[in-house]
Every structure is written in structure tokens, then in C-alpha cells.
Amino acid sequence: MKIALAQLNPTVGDLRGNCQRILETVQRGEQAGANLILFSELVVCGYPPKDILLREGFIEACDRAVAHLAGQIPSEIGVIVGHPTGQKLPPGRIANAASLLYEGQVSACVHKLLLPTYDVFDEHRYFRSAELSSIQPVLFQGLKLGLHICEDAWWGQPDTFYHNQPVELPDPVQILAEAGSDLLINISASPFEIEKRERRHQIVSSHVDRFSIPYLFVNQVGGNDDLVFDGHSFVTDQHNRIALQMPGFKEDLSYFDTEHPLDVEANKVEASSREEQLFEALVLGLRDYMQKCGFTDCVLGLSGGIDSALACTIAAEAIGAEHVHALLLPSRYSSEHSISDSLELVKNLGLDYEIIPIDEVHRAFENLPVIGDDLKGQPAGLADQNLQARIRGANVMVRSNRHGWLALATGNKSELAVGYCTLYGDMAGGFAVLSDVFKRDVYLVSRHVNQRAGRTIIPEHILEKPPSAELAPNQVDQDTLPPYDLLDEILKGLIEDELSVQSLSKQFPAETVRWVARKLDQNEFKRRQMPPGIKLSGRAFGSGRRMPMAARFQWEAE
Structure with a gap:
């Protein structure tokens, strides 16, 4: 069988557009003999549909779309699609489903x-779990297909934030394998995280080790709100060799022939560097957010610092330099190089820009009778x-x-974590490009930009000079913050690893750890008001990290 x-890259809610893309892809597959x-x-x-699932008529529209799609597919080819459904369920209950469309109808569902409920996932809010009796292979052209959906492959994973059902449920993959499946097929919408690709391969490898059955993993690609889906779909044969590896961060259609597998040696998984993965995810996330929301152009303040330089470069790569508009906004405290470095960057990228000094407006505020004395x-x-x-x-x-x-906000994760940012100032905007990028990774990705281009995009002086907000005389970030390498290590421990102050104080200076933890907790109110950003780590600020604002974090022993 040729599969x-x-x-x-679907768009959430766009049933007509998504189905059209499916039909166009089916036509290509048919022509290739699939x-x-x-x-x-x-x-x-599209994933994640979130509370659109609760809107009156939406599920019925999805079921109609699937039925209509089945009728438009050539009768000799089978198509498996993921969709929400209310068919054959009690009123008001819906399921996250996968259907086999064949011979003009839904032949199996x-x-x-x-149903995951960790991190950004909240599927118990919407869906009803499958009945255990319904978990069985789907028959198609003489083969038993062990079809299952995303999280069903992650049963028993020990990670703190991975599958941990409140009710003990069996392993769906084991059920399907023991029922005689000839192929295991997982259709997923698995969001990008650093090292997530390797983790998926480990999970699939463990299934193939146990059951010696070929495993096909199909993943969504593209950005939807704060999530980026990296694709990287693949096939592992019964001997646990990679028989097919699809590219990351772009749409693709590839083929696996069960009778004539591809050259496994040609499909070895090549690891991408951390900086390459981050750059690809940031570009795709921003591009899709803009396109799917109807924006053609973006605007941002360009300070001469590393954060705005990287954000500007990502935007130029995502939508084209001609659609990026930079504002250079020097104050009385700005250094000469803040302008010269910014001008070099816009020249390297070929951007539209304006220079708008803010000192006159600043002095006007100082002289206003209402607030002038306070500022003086x-x-x-x-x-x-x-x-x-x-x-x-x-x-x-x-x-x-x-x-x-x-409008793009350019603050990084390190600054947002400790509140080194201004509400309605540098936090103003519609999208926070770097909100899940620690400062050390900002430098890493910036250097990758130049290496990737084979020339200087981000000026070397921007990469080398001490970071500064330039809002006071001779100001640098390290006047207020710990060194970024130390700060980022502590923040990773507090945010991504959920370690205690006590534990981290064994590795880092206790006074610094307490300061960072206090600032992290105190500034939750700011992060609630920041624009959406792109999730890149296991614990990003946003929908996956739900911390209280009015709280005291004082249970640890001093």
C-alpha cells in the first residue's frame, strides 16, 4: 500500500478553506498513486479550536463538512482526517475524532x-473520551490500521507536565497492537518545543520496540495564536529504523510504500541546532499570526539594542523587509551608537524607517503643571x-x-519574568515576538542570523555592547539585574523546572535566587497584560502557565 x-497548515475555524486544501492535497496524492x-x-x-467548539452550530458544521468531503473524494482512495464530532454521542457531548473517508462516505470513525489537560491543553473542557470497547483497528484494503490520536501515544510518560490522567486508563497503542494492527497510525497536532522532536521519536521508538509494527506519525505544521506546530512527520519501520522523515516548519506531502520502503539510510534524523529551531519557529509563528489575522505589515521601535534588532530581523524574514517599518526613538539619554547601530541594521535589512526624537515630548511632560513637580x-x-x-x-x-x-513588542523572557519592562511602554503592541526567548538565547539566535545569511545582518557592535534601556544617564541592565547568564539559569529552574527557592539556593547565590523569585511572582500582573507571543519552551508565559496575581509565596523555610 502506498500511503x-x-x-x-490549517486555519482555525476555516472549514471551507481547510477542506479545499485537503481536497487539493488528495488530488496530488491520487496523481502520485497513493x-x-x-x-x-x-x-x-484547525487546532486548537478552543471555545469555538462551544458555539452553537459549529460541531454540526464540522460534521457536515466531513460528510461533504467524503462525497468529493475519489472512490478508490482512502483519506483519514481529524475533526470534532457530535455524531452518535449524547446531546451536548463531542469527541476529538479521526475518520476514514472511503467510497463516498465515512467508513470508520x-x-x-x-485527553490532555496539562500546559496549554484543556481537552476535558470540550471532549468526551472514547469508549474502551471502541478502540480497535480500522479495516482498509486488507490491512488493520491501528489509528489513534496524538496524546493516545503518550500513555505512561513520566514527565511532570505530560500525560497524567486523573482516572487510570489503559494504553491505546497496546490495545491496538494486541488486536492485530498491521500499521500503527498517529495523527497529531503536537506543538513545537525545544527538544520535542527528539522526544516524539523516543516515544514512537518505544512502541515499535514493544510491538515490532511500523509506525506512521503525521503532525500539523504552522502557527495558531501562541502555538507553533513544527511538522517533522515521520515513519518508523518494524525494525525501528526511520523509513521517512518529513521537513520541519513547512507544509509537505511525502509517501511511504509498505511493499517497497524507502532507503532507511537516506532518512536518518538530522538534529537541528537550538538556535536554528528557535529561529524557524519564531519566523513561522509571526508569519502565520499576521497572515491569519489579516495583517500585511508590522511596526516596531528600534532601539539599537539586541532584542529589537532580532525582532526586526525575524519580521523581515517572516513577511519581507518591505513590510516592516522601524521607528528610531532616541531620548536625551540615548547614546550616539543607538542611532548608528540601528541605521546599520535597517540598511542591512533594507527597511523603511523614521527617526523621531522623543525629547521634546518628554520635556513637555516635565513642564506640565499636573505632573511636572513630581518628575523634577x-x-x-x-x-x-x-x-x-x-x-x-x-x-x-x-x-x-x-x-x-x-505593532510588535520586543521584550524577552528574562525581562518579562522579573518585570524589567514598562506596561503601556515597551510592552505595548499586538504581538510579543521574543516573549519566550531568554536573553542568552536572544544572543544565540542573533549570531545564527548572521551565520545563516553568510554576512552581517545584526551589527557586531549590537552583539558586543552591554545591554541598556538608555532611560537614565550611563544606564546598563546589569545595574538592576543579575548577570543574564545567572538570571536565565535561575529563571529556567523557577519557571520551566518548577524548582523551589531552597533547591536553587544550593546551586546559586541564595540572595540572588530569592530576589529573582520575588520579582517573578510580583510581576505576574504585568505578564497578564502583555501581548500574545510564541511558545517555544515547556513552560511559556501565557495560557499554559496559570499563576495567581493576588497571592503570597511564603511557604518555604527561610
Whole structure:
């Protein structure tokens, strides 16, 4: 049997558009002689649909779309699609389903058993788990297909934030294998995280080790809101060799022939560097967010620092330099190189830009009778520094409103974690490009940009100079923050590993750990108000990390 794996980029809610893309792909697969074509989880409605699933009429529309799709597919080819369904379920209950479309109808339908509720997932909010009696192979052209959906492959994983059902449920893959499946097929919408690709291969490898059955994994690709799906679909043969490896971060249609497998040596998994993965995910996430929300252009403040330089470069790669508009907004405290470095960057990228000094507006605020005395009492103090950031933010937002451009916020994860950012200032915008990128990774990805281009994009001086907000005389970040290498290690422990202050104080200076932990907890209110960003790590700020604002974190022994 020749099986096509279709790695598509669906748009959430766009049933007509998604089904059209499916039909176009089926046509290509048919022309290539495929007998069966596999699509990803919930491809009909896009993933994650979130509370659209609760809207009146949506599930019925999805079921109609699947039935209509079945009628348009050539009768000699089978197609497996993921979709939500209310068919054959009690009123008001829905399932996360995968259906085999064949000979003009839905010939088989399976439901997802394991519904994830960790991190960004909340599937128990919407779906009903499969009945255990329904977990059995799907028959197609003489083969038993062990069809299952995403999380059903992750049974028994020991990770803190991976599958951990409150009710003990059996292993769906084991049930399907022991029922005589000839092929194991997992259709997924598995979001990108650093090292997630390797983890998927480990999980599939463990299944093949146990059952010696070929395993086909099909993943969604593309960005939807804060999630990026990296694709990287693959096939592992019964001897646990990679028989097919599809590319990452782009759509693709590839083929696996059960009678004539591909050259396994030609399909070895090549590991991508951390910086390459981050760059690809950031570019795809921003591009898709803009396109799917209807933005053609974006605008951002360009400070001469590393964060805005990288954000600007990502935007130029995502949508084309001609669609990126940079504002250079020097204050009285700006160094000469903040302008010269920014000008070198815009020249290297070929961007549209404006230079708009903010000092005149800043002085006007100082001289206003309502707040002038307060600012004069502490020149370059915190209130004055935040005022400058808000003047800059206002400039960015004015152009966003005037031209319909998406305003980009450029703060990184390290700054957002400890509140080294200004609400309605540098946090203003519609999308926070670097919100899940630690400062050390900002430098790593920036150097990758230059290496990838084979020339200087981000000026070397930007990469080398001490980071500074330039909101006070001779200011540098390390006047206020611990060294970024130390800060990022502590933040990783607190956020991604959920370690205690006590544990981290055994590795790092206790006073610094306590300071970082206090700042992290105190600034949750700021992060609640930041724009959406792109999830890259196991624990990103946003929908997957739900921390209280009005709370005291004082249970640990001093």
C-alpha cells in the first residue's frame, strides 16, 4: 500500500478553506498513486479550536463538512482526517475524532481516549473520551490500521507536565497492537518545543520496540495564536529504523510504500541546532499570526539594542523587509551608537524607517503643571524612565492605528519574568515576538542570523555592547539585574523546572535566587497584560502557565 502523509497548515475555524486544501492535497496524492492519505488531528477545523467548539452550530458544521468531503473524494482512495464530532454521542457531548473517508462516505470513525489537560491543553473542557470497547483497528484494503490520536501515544510518560490522567486508563497503542494492527497510525497536532522532536521519536521508538509494527506519525505544521506546530512527520519501520522523515516548519506531502520502503539510510534524523529551531519557529509563528489575522505589515521601535534588532530581523524574514517599518526613538539619554547601530541594521535589512526624537515630548511632560513637580523631584527616576518608554510606545501605536500595521513588542523572557519592562511602554503592541526567548538565547539566535545569511545582518557592535534601556544617564541592565547568564539559569529552574527557592539556593547565590523569585511572582500582573507571543519552551508565559496575581509565596523555610 502506498500511503501519503500530508503535513498541512490549517486555519482555525476555516472549514471551507481547510477542506479545499485537503481536497487539493488528495488530488496530488491520487496523481502520485497513493492508496491512503493521512492528515493531522482536527485538520478540518484547525487546532486548537478552543471555545469555538462551544458555539452553537459549529460541531454540526464540522460534521457536515466531513460528510461533504467524503462525497468529493475519489472512490478508490482512502483519506483519514481529524475533526470534532457530535455524531452518535449524547446531546451536548463531542469527541476529538479521526475518520476514514472511503467510497463516498465515512467508513470508520475513532475517538481520542487520552485527553490532555496539562500546559496549554484543556481537552476535558470540550471532549468526551472514547469508549474502551471502541478502540480497535480500522479495516482498509486488507490491512488493520491501528489509528489513534496524538496524546493516545503518550500513555505512561513520566514527565511532570505530560500525560497524567486523573482516572487510570489503559494504553491505546497496546490495545491496538494486541488486536492485530498491521500499521500503527498517529495523527497529531503536537506543538513545537525545544527538544520535542527528539522526544516524539523516543516515544514512537518505544512502541515499535514493544510491538515490532511500523509506525506512521503525521503532525500539523504552522502557527495558531501562541502555538507553533513544527511538522517533522515521520515513519518508523518494524525494525525501528526511520523509513521517512518529513521537513520541519513547512507544509509537505511525502509517501511511504509498505511493499517497497524507502532507503532507511537516506532518512536518518538530522538534529537541528537550538538556535536554528528557535529561529524557524519564531519566523513561522509571526508569519502565520499576521497572515491569519489579516495583517500585511508590522511596526516596531528600534532601539539599537539586541532584542529589537532580532525582532526586526525575524519580521523581515517572516513577511519581507518591505513590510516592516522601524521607528528610531532616541531620548536625551540615548547614546550616539543607538542611532548608528540601528541605521546599520535597517540598511542591512533594507527597511523603511523614521527617526523621531522623543525629547521634546518628554520635556513637555516635565513642564506640565499636573505632573511636572513630581518628575523634577527625581529626574531619570523610575517614573521618568517609564514615561519615556510610554512615549515611545505611543509613537508605535499611533502608526499601528493609522496604517493598520501590527505593532510588535520586543521584550524577552528574562525581562518579562522579573518585570524589567514598562506596561503601556515597551510592552505595548499586538504581538510579543521574543516573549519566550531568554536573553542568552536572544544572543544565540542573533549570531545564527548572521551565520545563516553568510554576512552581517545584526551589527557586531549590537552583539558586543552591554545591554541598556538608555532611560537614565550611563544606564546598563546589569545595574538592576543579575548577570543574564545567572538570571536565565535561575529563571529556567523557577519557571520551566518548577524548582523551589531552597533547591536553587544550593546551586546559586541564595540572595540572588530569592530576589529573582520575588520579582517573578510580583510581576505576574504585568505578564497578564502583555501581548500574545510564541511558545517555544515547556513552560511559556501565557495560557499554559496559570499563576495567581493576588497571592503570597511564603511557604518555604527561610
